[in-house]
Amino acid sequence: MSEAAIPVSGEVKFNIQISDELTQNVKPLLHEIKHALENLIENGETSIIDLRSIPLAPGEEDRILNTLGRGEVQAQLDALGLSEVTETRYAGVWVVTHYNDEDNIISRFIEVTTIPVILCSQTEDIMAAYSSLTLDLDESQQTN
């Protein structure tokens, strides 16, 4: 049963006040992103921050994502479930979210890089594609 299908009587209020900034981890994280961006500019080094490794209260992850906003690029991958890759309004800062087949988030990263690796075609897949295309052409030649 999907979450939307669960019958709810009356108004539901979550018992945490989002404005409380419970863990105080939002601002330090944004500063960490700033330093990572500085490192990318000066040394060309990429950084990845695992949002699941940081204790965040309900609402705090949304606060971080809202602050970063959305930029020019949004991509979706269909790889063992959906993945969303979004460049934030700060160029070079990407949010990569991996979902499973049931659309549950299994991991979420902030990547500070020119382009996240998961978007690039992988060597092994290129090799398999080359083999496959070669065979398809051979087969069609034999048929003709």
Place this chain on the structure above:
Amino acid sequence: MTDRKNNKDKLPAGLDQHEGIHSESGPFEKTLGETLRSQGISRRSFLKFCAATASMMAMSPAMIPKIAHALESARRPSVIWLSFQECTGCTESLTRAHASTIESLIFDSISLDYHHTLQAAAGHAAEEAREAAMEENFGKYLLVVDGSIPLGNPGYSTIAGISNYDMLMETAKGAAAIIAVGTCATYGGIPHADPNPTGAVSVGDIIKDKPIINVPGCPPIPVVITGVLTHFLTFGTIPELDHIGRPKVFYGQSIHDRCYRRPFYDKGLFAETFDDEGARKGWCLYKLGCKGPTTYNACATTKWNNGTSFPIESGHPCLGCSEPDFWDGGGFYKSISMPTENITKTAIYTAAGAAAAGVALGAMNRSKKNSAAAAHSKTTIDDLEK
């Protein structure tokens, strides 16, 4: 029809040396990467799996390429899973997923040669499968055990007429390592609770000559079980363990230290009952018997049900299920976790030096828990209604 496997000569120079794609090896010789590729899983999907794996194992994201490389070249391990005095909750925890998940991916990638709940074979055929797997993979297979072992009377729990003790001793001989899954296998669990009618003991109480990884929890978080398997596959070694045999990567920090309600604790703001203002505002559940300060597990960050929440987030105190003797800890809702000092006063000190005070309170609570266990204070219906 052209055989796609024999297309090696048509690869461009440089690409034909790559391992994996053209392997002619048999199914049991396949690497994990080959197994996944044969299931139609792309390298990109595999990278996604590795990213999620690094996240669940609390590893630096910089480790993702290394995990990918190591896992791709790892051989499928033979796994023998023995279930003794248990409720099957640990197996349920691992296999409840309805869709392709990280857990199912790694689970599908091992060669699970014996698991009497999951396997189709029964009776003599099942036992023959176990014996064959032991013989073929002697010294290399992983032994997973859930459930405690009764020493009081072998008849309390037998499989195919073999006592749990005998089966464990026989199967452990050729194991490369043993993973004790669930609090029953790791510390005796509920069967071991006072007065322990079956004489239940843990795997570690019996086996002394094999590396044992304890993965406690009632049940353990699924990704913690698969995380340990993944670590073994990735590094070929057992992960770093704490003083009671748990992988530090998952059990290195207390629930309290990683709890998002911790700031309320530091401010001295507590729920006093399950329906007071503090409970509604999501304040700390310490006074309601939360065992977070003395419990080491990954619930607060990894969470349950595909990362949805964990008990404290749902408004219930931590029961401490990954700790030894949690069932005899003095009652889930009682003052076992309540310091004798005035809590507000304690909290003021905590605000000034949270870490030190937290350690001190943890020690105090552990001491109280041990005392309660010794006195075996039973939880009554009245306690639950308080």
